[in-house]
């Protein structure tokens with residue numbers, strides 16, 4: 610089984626589509642646009658722009674229908690109530706849907722893929738969480754810290770000169786926080802390169818911080834907990850599909866990467882797997 614395309618990217622898309630009332634026959638097309646929006650942003654901005662335009666076009670129409678016909682969609686109903694109460698205008702409502710759909714799909718999908726790979730690469734941790742489900746929440750926090758699915762923040766601009774550790778960043782400078790680096794700070798997380806499901810993970814930066822702290826953090830954690838717990842229960846012999854002699858050779862030649870068993874996507878802003886082959 611190829612876990613990324615067959616499960617990890619599909620579960621969050623299905624959930625966000627359900628929250629926003631997107632019909633089954635549209636959700637994969639929109640997920641394709643969301644991927645282009647995210648991954649082409651720093652590679653081919655025109656493709657990214659076209660994808661956002663397509664998402665906006667869909668949600669503009671969808672919201673008009675929604676407001677007229679009350680299509681089911683729990684989160685969208687709440688947002689629409691905000692619109693009716695004058696808290697959001699129509700444009701903000703549309704942008705909110707576009708952003709939520711994009712932000713809520715690739716991110717969680719990345720965690721499911723990288724988290725499962727990390728667990729399968731650490732058999733003692735795998736056995737520990739299989740035998741004691743209470744360890745799972747902290748194991749998920751450690752997966753988030755160790756492979757940081759969103760390695761950097763969006764860009765900010767300094768409102769005034771700021772001094773950090775003796776370095777002065779002048780006013781008006783664009784800055785990006787590298788969350789993945791903060792998560793490997795050895796003063797905060799001793800031996801940071803070690804995956805340790807028992808460590809104190811409090812204060813990791815995988816969901817950002819401050820007023821822009823991820824609003825989907827609880828949902829992402831829930832998706833991960835249900836996925837990993839169910840997989841371990843249902844597939845006691847779950848393992849990486851290291852394949853035949855040819856794929857073993859490919860793995861050897863590709864150095865630290867998993868060859869034909871797994872492959873890391875080469876594009877930011879989310880860090881996740883292109884594919885992950887499993888067997889049981």
Ligand code: HEM
Nearest residue numbers: 712713716717720758759762763816817821823824825829
């Ligand atoms: C493992 C999954 C996820 C990770 C690692 C993640 C990570 C992040 C990070 C790091 C930020 C802050 C970005 C910044 O400061 O520039 C953020 C913001 C955000 N996330 Fe997530 N996210 C995840 C899942 C979700 C989900 C499921 C949703 C939607 C339901 C979501 C919606 C948002 C939104 C709307 C923001 C912007 C909040 C604001 O600016 O006030 N995220 N996320």
